[in-house]
Amino acid sequence: MFVVIEGIDGAGKSTQAKLLAKWFEERGYEVVLTKEPTDTAFGKLIRKLVLTGGKEGIIDGARISHEAEALLFAADRAEHVAKLIKPSIEAGKIVISDRYFYSSLAYQWARGLDLEWLIDLNRFAVRPDLVILLDLPVKESMKRINGRSIKTEFDKIAELQKKVRENYLKLTERFPEMRIVNALASVEDIHNDIVALVEHELLKK
Ligand SMILES: Nc1ncnc2c1ncn2[C@@H]1O[C@H](COP(=O)(O)OP(=O)(O)O)[C@@H](O)[C@H]1O
Numbered sequence: 001m002f003v004v005i006e007g008i009d010g011a012g013k014s015t016q017a018k019l020l021a022k023w024f025e026e027r028g029y030e031v032v033l034t035k036e037p038t039d040t041a042f043g044k045l046i047r048k049l050v051l052t053g054g055k056e057g058i059i060d061g062a063r064i065s066h067e068a069e070a071l072l073f074a075a076d077r078a079e080h081v082a083k084l085i086k087p088s089i090e091a092g093k094i095v096i097s098d099r100y101f102y103s104s105l106a107y108q109w110a111r112g113l114d115l116e117w118l119i120d121l122n123r124f125a126v127r128p129d130l131v132i133l134l135d136l137p138v139k140e141s142m143k144r145i146n147g148r149s150i151k152t153e154f155d156k157i158a159e160l161q162k163k164v165r166e167n168y169l170k171l172t173e174r175f176p177e178m179r180i181v182n183a184l185a186s187v188e189d190i191h192n193d194i195v196a197l198v199e200h201e202l203l204k205k
């Protein structure tokens with residue numbers, strides 16, 4: 001079984017991914033807990049060129065293009081799928097990924113790229129059984145990640161996150177494997193909601 005956790009920054013993805021991994025392990029399943037961007041050389045390149053905003057990401061005086069960004073995330077994902085996700089599913093393990101191609105659709109679409117192009121680009125990515133979308137207002141996520149981001153960029157980031165949140169919600173109409181979970185609740189209540197969705201999915205197996 002392959003489960004993905006999605007949502008804006010600070011939605012509680014890593015907290016819930018860890019709890020879900022523990023839940024499966026306690027029931028005797030072998031679990032692979034993973035994330036995107038990965039910790040491989042591809043993920044490191046993304047952190048260097050895209051996420052830090054440092055001068056390595058500036059080529060000829062401009063930040064790398066949004067298209068190049070999307071391709072880097074897709075390259076990282078292609079390796080992730082081929083080397084870890086597919087072999088683990090085939091070995092009968094439970095794979096839990098903190099972010100997957102839905103992040104590319106939500107974020108790179110918010111950057112102005114064409115959604116259909118992004119969907120085509122990510123067509124190689126094996127579809128998960130279940131995608132948990134942790135949905136919460138940007139104001140709340142900002143409170144949770146306060147200190148993680150640079151204060152001067154605060155408003156710019158909030159604006160982007162709002163668009164990303166809207167995009168995620170729109171994507172649920174297109175991808176039936178996506179389920180919305182209210183991420184404003186307590187860590188424990190959210191975990192219970194996720195477990196209920198997972199148990200429902202396990203019954204189908
Ligand atoms: N349900 C919740 N209510 C309040 N705070 C939370 C909740 N879930 C997570 N947090 C806190 O919010 C912050 C971001 O959570 P994290 O799991 O790292 O989010 P993400 O992986 O989506 O960026 C952390 O400090 C975490 O302890």
Ligand SMILES: Cc1cn([C@H]2C[C@H](O)[C@@H](COP(=O)(O)OP(=O)(O)O)O2)c(=O)[nH]c1=O
Binds near residue numbers: 010037099100
């Ligand atoms: C996987 C992925 C992530 N991202 C973005 C979302 C996050 O802002 C950032 C990942 O940074 P990271 O700090 O690893 O994640 P988080 O903030 O959730 O703890 O990269 C994309 O824009 N496209 C993608 O395909």
